[in-house]
Amino acid sequence: MRMPMSTLRPTNPAIAFAVAAAGVGTFSLMDAAMKDLSLSVGAYNAVLWRNLVGTLIAGLLFVTTGQGWPARDNLRLHLWRSFIVAGMAVSFFWAIAVLPLAEAIGLSFIAPVIALYLAAILLGEKIGREAILASIAGLAGVGVILYGKFSGHYSSEALWGALAVLFSAVLFAYNLILARQQAQAAGPIEIAFFQNLLTASVLALAAPWFLAPLVVAKIPMLLTAASLAIFSLLLMSWAYARAEAQILIPVEYTAFVWAVLFGWVFFDEPVTLSTLIGTALIVGGSLIAARVKPAIVNHVEMASA
Template sequence: MIPASKGGAVTALIGFAFFASHDAVIKALGGTYSTFQIAFFSVLLGLPLVMLMLVRDTTPGTLIPRRPAWVAARTGLGVVTGFGAFYAFASLPLTEVYAILFAQPLLITALSVPILGEKVGPRRWAAVAVGLIGVMIVLQPGATQFSLGHLAALTAAITGSFVSVILRKVGSEERSAVMILYPMLANLIVMGALMPFVYVPMPMPDLGMLMLLAVLGFAGTLGLLVGYQRAPASIVAPMQYSQIIWAVLFGLLFFDESPELLTIVGTAIIIASGIYIVMREEGGGNTVARPVTTSRTMRGDTALGMRTGDIIRLLSRGKSAQRSDKE
């Protein structure tokens, strides 16, 4: 691995550490407040940070979508993905949520065939099948109670995968500002409409945790941006799985959680399948199902509209424009 790639891998690891901390904060707040309330303030406080980045979008055009149906689908599915992920992190052990959401690269690979017309060979199909077996091992159907938290995590994984494939399909045609602002505004409207029914007054320390939530999401996004600028996806993408280490650590230290053996086994199978798919796609030049770029890593919109893939694309355009000006 060349020095630049090593730096990219390390930076991505730091970014994913920020994201894991972001999810731990969600879980900590989820014991007291409604998921809708946490989600609403997460978007509200993160909006100024995103607006600062939007000024870097030099792409000519307006905020009117060129592919309105796809943008609407991306927006609606993004709202569902974000809420599902937030609810799952608040109600399930961190390791279980990550294990389920780690299945996104597998689902993205499968969805790329009917939606994008991509060709997936038998080896990658086998990796998808093996990875989904890992998901079933984690869920242990029949052995454990299937809760709303499990349903939320599965929903987030599925809808987040659709969002990622949609981004791949129309992302080159739409301005990043369009792909970022519409989901954020939709989340504010939907979650805001529910606030009169779920709002609980928050003391200053908890408001501080919400601000920390926004900062951690922003810092994680920047970490991935720098990582992708310094190293190829085949090196950066597998770094997302480091979050399971933080999940175990945070679970033990703060939430009295310890992963079960079957959860560990199933997670290992899912991770191995995901890494194999990333390596196969990178080697073959196919970039459809890169878990990090297209799905805030593996889990869709846990930052509710703060789409990592969109923002990385946006900031990259800004840097390219700056280089062109200098030249």
């Protein structure tokens, strides 16, 4: 995902909203594809191979559109963000392999609330009453989902999966701040190419211990996941360049609806009442956070593509 650079060419808000909704749906479908890959080849291999394929696709776009080589400061930012994205992606995609998609997506919505506090720590910004209300609502939602998940019989993997989502959300919150800085200096194609390339390079450092051969039967799914990630990034970048964040922020949370649908269609996953209630509370907190600091939290999907 990435934050938009700025509003470039205003267009009909309804069109921008529809394009953003398509971007969220596309990204959610990528999550389902990555869950399938994570179940079959493991989260590390799924993320590494997806980024390698994404490098080829985004690299082709980078060359054919005549993108210039980024400045050294931009490269440094691309590299640092790739370390964060690598940890964020592996932990999240491992989590969705052991948790229902709807639960994982619902828990991940806590990230914008966390971003408010990271902005206070890293940028010296004041934590106001709205941020505290957002925190209360978000944490209450997390508590409801976790209570529903672990009040009955559950596996140890499910517990680690929930912790992995929350860990990923912390990294994701920091990623939102980095994405804002990155978007002010680079366009979506440059970001897509270098994020895929450098994230794959970072993950390759662990290849001697974790790399598994690519399963030929999974190549179509891998190509699908990589293409969906890049296509989603381009759709969201287009929408956020043409409409205000306050118009588009609510569309981010339709990801939960897509997660419910794709989890049910592809993995036969039920949705519990506690997940619905908890997600509603988390989304409420996130929307408060978006009203407080839209420049930081506006754009959830592009920060992880």
